[in-house]
Amino acid sequence: xxxxxxxxxxGTASRRALSAExxxxxxxxxxxxxxxxxxxxxxxxxxxxxxxxSQALVFYHFGSVNDLLLAALDEVSARRMDxxxxxxxxxxxxxxxxxxxxxxxxxxxxxxxxxxxVEMMTGAHSVPGxxxxxxxxxxxxxxxxxxxxxRTLGRSAAARLLPPAEAAHALVAGFxxxxxxxxxxxxxxxxxxxxxxxxxxxxxxxxxxxxxxxAASKEKK
Amino acid sequence: xxxxxxxxxxGTASRRALSAExxxxxxxxxxxxxxxxxxxxxxxxxxxxxxxxSQALVFYHFGSVNDLLLAALDEVSARRMDxxxxxxxxxxxxxxxxxxxxxxxxxxxxxxxxxxxVEMMTGAHSVPGxxxxxxxxxxxxxxxxxxxxxRTLGRSAAARLLPPAEAAHALVAGFxxxxxxxxxxxxxxxxxxxxxxxxxxxxxxxxxxxxxxxAASKEKK
DNA sequence: GTCTATACTTGGATAGAC
DNA sequence: GTCTATCCAAGTATAGAC
Numbered sequence: 001x002x003x004x005x006x007x008x009x010x011g012t013a014s015r016r017a018l019s020a021e022x023x024x025x026x027x028x029x030x031x032x033x034x035x036x037x038x039x040x041x042x043x044x045x046x047x048x049x050x051x052x053x054s055q056a057l058v059f060y061h062f063g064s065v066n067d068l069l070l071a072a073l074d075e076v077s078a079r080r081m082d083x084x085x086x087x088x089x090x091x092x093x094x095x096x097x098x099x100x101x102x103x104x105x106x107x108x109x110x111x112x113x114x115x116x117x118v119e120m121m122t123g124a125h126s127v128p129g130x131x132x133x134x135x136x137x138x139x140x141x142x143x144x145x146x147x148x149x150x151r152t153l154g155r156s157a158a159a160r161l162l163p164p165a166e167a168a169h170a171l172v173a174g175f176x177x178x179x180x181x182x183x184x185x186x187x188x189x190x191x192x193x194x195x196x197x198x199x200x201x202x203x204x205x206x207x208x209x210x211x212x213x214x215a216a217s218k219e220k221k
Numbered sequence: 222x223x224x225x226x227x228x229x230x231x232g233t234a235s236r237r238a239l240s241a242e243x244x245x246x247x248x249x250x251x252x253x254x255x256x257x258x259x260x261x262x263x264x265x266x267x268x269x270x271x272x273x274x275s276q277a278l279v280f281y282h283f284g285s286v287n288d289l290l291l292a293a294l295d296e297v298s299a300r301r302m303d304x305x306x307x308x309x310x311x312x313x314x315x316x317x318x319x320x321x322x323x324x325x326x327x328x329x330x331x332x333x334x335x336x337x338x339v340e341m342m343t344g345a346h347s348v349p350g351x352x353x354x355x356x357x358x359x360x361x362x363x364x365x366x367x368x369x370x371x372r373t374l375g376r377s378a379a380a381r382l383l384p385p386a387e388a389a390h391a392l393v394a395g396f397x398x399x400x401x402x403x404x405x406x407x408x409x410x411x412x413x414x415x416x417x418x419x420x421x422x423x424x425x426x427x428x429x430x431x432x433x434x435x436a437a438s439k440e441k442k
Numbered sequence: 443g444t445c446t447a448t449a450c451t452t453g454g455a456t457a458g459a460c
Numbered sequence: 461g462t463c464t465a466t467c468c469a470a471g472t473a474t475a476g477a478c
């Protein structure tokens with residue numbers, strides 16, 4: 001299973017496994033630090049302490065603290081992307097989409113996934129060049145939101161009322177803004193109420209979405 | 222006008238004026254630093270450099286960097302509160318409210334007012350106790366949003382569809398989330414498009430808002 | 443690969459001259 | 461009130477032992 005490396009006499013595989021464990025521990029430590037102490041508190045020492053290893057290993061394995069933080073963001077993204085995709089893909093109406101979004105948001109709120117993203121977005125502001133890299137990592141999430149909205153709204157009357165690109169942008173902004181408020185006052189109920197309300201309104205859109213537009217009947221050519 | 226202090230022989234008033242100028246310069250420097258370099262970059266040295274004075278004055282006048290940053294947040298709040306209140310008070314329909322919100326958001330986005338707030342909200346996360354103080358300062362804005370929404374929706378059918386408390390929470394979250402996205406990718410157009418769309422949808426609510434509920438006609442008791 | 447030790451930098455905060 | 465000088469804590473990053 002494990003590819004034999006150089007000097008594969010004894011212990012190499014396990015040592016490699018140990019090394020991978022350290023990397024994983026550092027990434028997890030970075031995620032926890034971002035979530036609990038914020039970007040400013042996510043120092044190499046803080047992360048290493050959470051990972052239970054030396055601070056020097058941050059630089060050995062990742063080169064710099066910022067690169068480790070980006071790896072942490074990648075890890076969170078990867079972990080969530082599957083959950084997002086499957087939840088959103090099986091939503092076949094606007095209200096089902098809203099309900100999926102509500103469930104996903106609640107999970108992410110509790111687990112702190114959005115928190116990590118928000119910390120990186122704002123922390124990036126004080127480190128030149130980091131913003132672009134965070135933006136790059138945010139893109140798949142935005143694409144996912146756009147796809148989900150576009151698919152459920154489709155070419156219906158609802159899409160005229162609410163163009164997918166704008167709805168998707170608003171959806172992503174909503175995740176971020178509601179997370180900010182929730183983490184400030186520790187009140188997740190208010191955020192969830194907003195998603196619940198969006199679900200109610202979405203049911204109205206379901207009706208409109210069911211009405212397919214009569215293929216540009218009135219339009220000139 | 223100026224209250225005579227101790228040793229009011231000569232120059233005391235002007236010296237006092239100079240001192241006030243320094244305080245103002247520090248507050249402005251703090252605002253600029255928060256906006257341009259973020260919470261992590263808003264150090265005493267950075268701020269003092271922008272204010273054109275010694276770093277020691279931060280501590281002499283404000284006691285600590287955090288207290289200066291809070292003063293900066295207060296200043297931004299005070300500056301904007303009047304503009305907000307007058308704009309929102311003269312909105313007499315949901316769509317007018319949406320248009321006001323759009324104009325205000327554009328001003329704040331360009332001037333960086335929301336940026337300062339977001340930086341303080343996330344930066345607070347890494348400093349114990351700061352979160353409560355920021356939350357306290359956010360409250361007037363939330364109250365204002367709530368009042369505006371409650372007044373324009375009123376006791377109409379629209380208020381059933383969209384309870385003021387939830388709408389206000391969503392409105393504040395929208396400001397924050399859209400600012401986060403706009404500052405990450407430098408694209409304010411997408412955020413403004415969302416507000417524009419909200420305006421279109423608000424016109425639908427205007428119709429509902431015009432329909433006053435027949436004082437709980439169907440309800441039991 | 444992992445550790446300890448350390449060089450170097452930056453930032454908060456204070457002391458004391460003026 | 462404002463400055464310069466300084467102390468101290470914390471952070472990034474590297475060197476070198478194991």
